[in-house]
Amino acid sequence: YCDNASIACAPGQRYHGRGPIQLSWNYNYYNAGEALGIDLLNSPDIVSTDTTVTWMTALWYWMTPHAGRVIHDVVAGENGFAQSTDIINGGLECGPDAPNTGNEQQRITYFTKMCEALGVEPLGATSCNA
CATH class of the missing domain: 3.30.20.10 (Endochitinase, domain 2)
Known part of the structure; x- marks a missing residue:
């Protein structure tokens, strides 16, 4: 890249x-x-x-900060995981014209499995396309 x-x-x-x-x-x-x-x-x-x-x-x-947002700060907020994906992979996985929305779904699956293994509930939105 x-x-x-x-x-x-x-x-x-x-x-x-x-x-x-x-x-x-x-x-x-x-x-x-x-x-x-x-x-x-x-x-x-x-x-x-x-x-x-x-x-x-x-x-x-x-x-x-990336595009004015700090991942640490957004993960602790109501948009949590979803916004972290948007910061890291933005237009590749998020939005109506994103070419790799399947990658986002795979990431959500891994994230929810990790939360289950740790016995915690994911906070906020998990999908940047919801």
Whole structure:
């Protein structure tokens, strides 16, 4: 996933999903690296090979505003899980023209199974298409 519009991609590097939150896109690797003091743009594989960096990038993404919204904050609100999907995958899974709504349904299934295993009820909406 490379979008050269704002941040140039490093030659030969791939910015596919890595880590617990599946950090992807060159601009996210760049911004996470800037925040953490690590050159992730030129060394994106570190996110999957160094466990400290793996969790640092996940926490960075979880606590950093994306389009003005912080995942941590919305999960605790009434739109919870649904809005977290919208922040992470937006137009890919949410909305009437989203091409991957099946992925959203699979994510909801996993989420509800995890909630059941933990003995908790999901809070708020689970679907960003409801």
